[in-house]
Amino acid sequence: MAGHETDPAGTLSWSLGGMDCAACAAKIKGAVERLPGVSSINVSVMSERLTLRLDGTDTAPETIERTVKGLGYTIARHGPAPGKKAFVLPGDATSGPATAEPSPAGTHHHGMETPAATPWHGTSKGRLVLVTGALLALAWLLHFVVPGEIAPWLFAAACLVGLVPIARRAFAALRSGQPFTIEGLMTIAGVGALLIGAAEEAALVIFLFAVGEVLEGVAANQARASIRALGALVPRTALIVLATGETRTVDAAGLSIGDRVLIRPGDRIPADGVIAEGVSGIDESPVTGESVPKTRGVGDEVFAGSINTEAALTVRVTKAAEDNTIARIIRLVEEAQEARAPTERFIDRFSRWYMPAIVGLAIFVAVLPPLVAAEPWGVWIYRALALLLIGCPCALVISVPASIASALSSGARRGLLMKGGAVIEATATTTTVAFDKTGTLTVGRPQVTDVEGLAGGADAVLALAAGVEAGSSHPLATAILAEAARRGVAAVPATGARVLPGRGVEARTALGLAYVTSPRHAGELGLLDAAAEARIGTLEAEGKTIAVVMDGETLHGVIALRDEPREDAAAAVIELRGLGVRAVMLTGDNRRTAEAIAGTLGMESEAELLPDDKVAAIRRLSGAGGLMMIGDGINDAPALAAATVGIAMGSGTDVALETADGALLRNRVTDAAALIRLARATMGNIRQNIAVALGLKAVFLVTTVAGFTGLWIAILADTGATVLVTLNALRLLRFDPERGRRAASGHAASMDR
Numbered sequence: 074m075a076g077h078e079t080d081p082a083g084t085l086s087w088s089l090g091g092m093d094c095a096a097c098a099a100k101i102k103g104a105v106e107r108l109p110g111v112s113s114i115n116v117s118v119m120s121e122r123l124t125l126r127l128d129g130t131d132t133a134p135e136t137i138e139r140t141v142k143g144l145g146y147t148i149a150r151h152g153p154a155p156g157k158k159a160f161v162l163p164g165d166a167t168s169g170p171a172t173a174e175p176s177p178a179g180t181h182h183h184g185m186e187t188p189a190a191t192p193w194h195g196t197s198k199g200r201l202v203l204v205t206g207a208l209l210a211l212a213w214l215l216h217f218v219v220p221g222e223i224a225p226w227l228f229a230a231a232c233l234v235g236l237v238p239i240a241r242r243a244f245a246a247l248r249s250g251q252p253f254t255i256e257g258l259m260t261i262a263g264v265g266a267l268l269i270g271a272a273e274e275a276a277l278v279i280f281l282f283a284v285g286e287v288l289e290g291v292a293a294n295q296a297r298a299s300i301r302a303l304g305a306l307v308p309r310t311a312l313i314v315l316a317t318g319e320t321r322t323v324d325a326a327g328l329s330i331g332d333r334v335l336i337r338p339g340d341r342i343p344a345d346g347v348i349a350e351g352v353s354g355i356d357e358s359p360v361t362g363e364s365v366p367k368t369r370g371v372g373d374e375v376f377a378g379s380i381n382t383e384a385a386l387t388v389r390v391t392k393a394a395e396d397n398t399i400a401r402i403i404r405l406v407e408e409a410q411e412a413r414a415p416t417e418r419f420i421d422r423f424s425r426w427y428m429p430a431i432v433g434l435a436i437f438v439a440v441l442p443p444l445v446a447a448e449p450w451g452v453w454i455y456r457a458l459a460l461l462l463i464g465c466p467c468a469l470v471i472s473v474p475a476s477i478a479s480a481l482s483s484g485a486r487r488g489l490l491m492k493g494g495a496v497i498e499a500t501a502t503t504t505t506v507a508f509d510k511t512g513t514l515t516v517g518r519p520q521v522t523d524v525e526g527l528a529g530g531a532d533a534v535l536a537l538a539a540g541v542e543a544g545s546s547h548p549l550a551t552a553i554l555a556e557a558a559r560r561g562v563a564a565v566p567a568t569g570a571r572v573l574p575g576r577g578v579e580a581r582t583a584l585g586l587a588y589v590t591s592p593r594h595a596g597e598l599g600l601l602d603a604a605a606e607a608r609i610g611t612l613e614a615e616g617k618t619i620a621v622v623m624d625g626e627t628l629h630g631v632i633a634l635r636d637e638p639r640e641d642a643a644a645a646v647i648e649l650r651g652l653g654v655r656a657v658m659l660t661g662d663n664r665r666t667a668e669a670i671a672g673t674l675g676m677e678s679e680a681e682l683l684p685d686d687k688v689a690a691i692r693r694l695s696g697a698g699g700l701m702m703i704g705d706g707i708n709d710a711p712a713l714a715a716a717t718v719g720i721a722m723g724s725g726t727d728v729a730l731e732t733a734d735g736a737l738l739r740n741r742v743t744d745a746a747a748l749i750r751l752a753r754a755t756m757g758n759i760r761q762n763i764a765v766a767l768g769l770k771a772v773f774l775v776t777t778v779a780g781f782t783g784l785w786i787a788i789l790a791d792t793g794a795t796v797l798v799t800l801n802a803l804r805l806l807r808f809d810p811e812r813g814r815r816a817a818s819g820h821a822a823s824m825d826r
């Protein structure tokens with residue numbers, strides 16, 4: 074786990090403070106990557122973390138810390154992992170009712186104390202606002218009371234006080250080879266304004282700039298807090314059950330696999346585990362966004378952070394704190410923040426030439442009119458300085474990531490996970506959703522409905538089938554074994570079971586090789602007569618899946634199974650249609666069964682697909698535009714990977730979260746539509762943000778050159794745009810992706826509520 078100071082590969086990690094946006098991360102990365110021996114740098118704004126590899130002794134870790142501090146950020150080396158299983162004072166039984174005090178550190182995967190976000194006025198940027206603001210106010214007051222000599226000096230003082238730290242950061246960036254920084258532009262503009270005698274305006278500019286920085290910091294903290302709040306739901310302590318049967322309060326982060334913990338009614342569950350004793354209703358909303366409690370009993374899985382609503386439970390811990398489901402979700406969402414959207418990369422490239430271009434234009438504006446048209450120098454230098462401030466790309470740089478951060482955490486709270494901006498962009502363009510049938514559109518727990526002997530009795534068919542299926546973990550196998558157990562039929566002994574992917578299973582019995590397969594495969598073997606075919610056809614038309622049971626040359630009988638569609642599957646298809654999205658069912662099951670089920674849901678289907686055919690089908694469907702594939706993520710990983718966006722449904726499995734582009738944790742088919750609505754709303758929000766940021770720049774670029782607006786308006790335009798963009802992005806936190814359900818009559822309605 075993370076939290077060790079150095080792992081064997083020579084990777085070091087630090088926690089950072091003071092980063093507001095991607096530009097900050099880029100600045101730190103740019104400075105650190107020039108140091109010799111440094112590689113694999115990763116700077117994360119969301120988790121406030123710097124990791125890098127350090128080879129050789131050319132660069133000391135202290136040098137890295139000094140470099141980062143020089144740029145104006147705080148940096149602290151990660152401490153060693155917290156001690157294992159520290160016993161908390163026995164009397165301190167705060168195992169935490171549902172209102173337990175938040176403990177971000179306990180579950181946060183960094184394994185370190187997450188620094189509680191400092192209030193804005195406690196940061197260096199905040200103090201800058203207060204000091205420059207106070208000086209400015211004092212100067213204005215004096216100007217009013219005793220007009221004369223003192224006020225200009227106070228303005229100059231306010232300006233200098235504010236400018237010094239900014240200039241220091243600008244020089245540090247310059248030394249690390251980054252000439253064009255916001256701080257650099259501010260420094261030139263500030264000093265220039267002082268020199269041409271515009272001290273009052275210069276002071277105001279510095280003040281407004283500092284305010285803008287603080288606001289950006291507040292927005293960044295808000296995004297971080299909304300993610301970490303997820304982890305805060307896991308109680309800090311747990312009641313461990315000792316071998317003697319006594320309970321003891323321990324640190325939840327120190328629980329080991331195999332520990333037994335007692336969870337009283339009303340408590341939050343401190344770890345992922347399996348119920349060892351008791352039955353109770355569990356509210357899993359922190360993990361899945363689903364708040365209706367589900368009844369769970371012995372042997373059922375429970376997730377850390379869920380609330381035990383009814384009765385006392387004993388749970389055997391199955392995951393260490395840093396591997397539990399909620400920690401994985403938090404990590405995924407945090408990592409998703411760093412995965413850049415194509416639009417974001419475009420903005421990055423754009424702002425890289427935007428700043429130098431504005432500086433060039435400013436020089437041009439400062440010298441050309443005076444030289445060519447004998448205009449007054451003062452006027453044009455003033456306009457050029459104002460132009461430099463227009464060159465601040467702040468609003469532009471945060472326009473995309475602010476929206477994405479809001480969308481990701483808004484989704485995460487509803488069990489809609491997307492792994493970053495690129496996934497959001499692709500999801501928004503979805504025109505077709507392909508659903509895997511078993512376990513996605515259907516409940517995934519088929520039940521045996523009919524057992525028919527064609528050569529002998531029904532029980533003999535079931536006995537043989539159960540023997541062969543004992544070697545398979547397919548849902549059909551599970552159902553057949555359950556039915557045999559229910560009827561008290563003993564399985565025929567079988568050995569050497571072999572799975573025939575997409576077809577069935579074969580195994581060796583005393584009488585030779587036996588098979589349980591799809592009718593298609595049986596037909597290919599030439600074992601089905603006309604009567605059997607007819608019977609199978611009838612059962613299939615009822616939406617049942619048929620397993621043919623045979624050995625050697627004899628057909629013993631057929632077993633019919635039915636897997637019910639999920640309750641909301643039909644509604645989901647209607648919602649998708651409302652969004653202008655086509656729904657297709659993909660299945661390995663036979664065509665008649667597939668059509669019977671798809672027909673009741675009102676969707677298209679592609680059936681009899683072997684695992685490879687599913688990938689081919691996905692490729693074919695993708696040709697028509699953005700294709701989202703939704704599956705369980707376990708046996709359809711290749712199909713998920715082939716789709717434009719692959720989404721796993723369900724929360725139980727490890728594979729599901731890690732191999733897909735996103736996940737629907739609530740097991741609701743309608744969440745497919747919710748995901749698309751959220752993505753479209755996010756892209757709409759991003760477009761608004763870019764329009765605001767670029768639009769304001771364009772307007773003030775013109776008014777500045779024309780001389781209508783001056784220095785402080787120029788910076789106000791940037792700060793104002795930053796605030797507008799941030800507030801607009803935060804609207805997404807309140808966006809309800811299910812609200813569009815009522816507006817399912819045309820996708821324009823759900824683009825932007």
Ligand SMILES: Nc1ncnc2c1ncn2[C@@H]1O[C@H](COP(=O)(O)OP(=O)(O)OP(=O)(O)O)[C@@H](O)[C@H]1O
Pocket residue numbers: 509510511512542545547549550574575576577578589590591592618619620659660661662663682683684
């Ligand atoms: N263990 C098994 N026992 C009996 N039949 C099987 C078994 N495994 C597969 N089959 C047959 O092969 C078909 C395709 O199986 P596959 O696992 O590819 O699809 P599936 O998971 O059942 O359905 P979906 O593609 O909708 O998820 C099944 O419908 C069934 O007819």
Ligand SMILES: [Zn+2]
Pocket residue numbers: 092093094095096097289
């Ligand atoms: Zn920044």
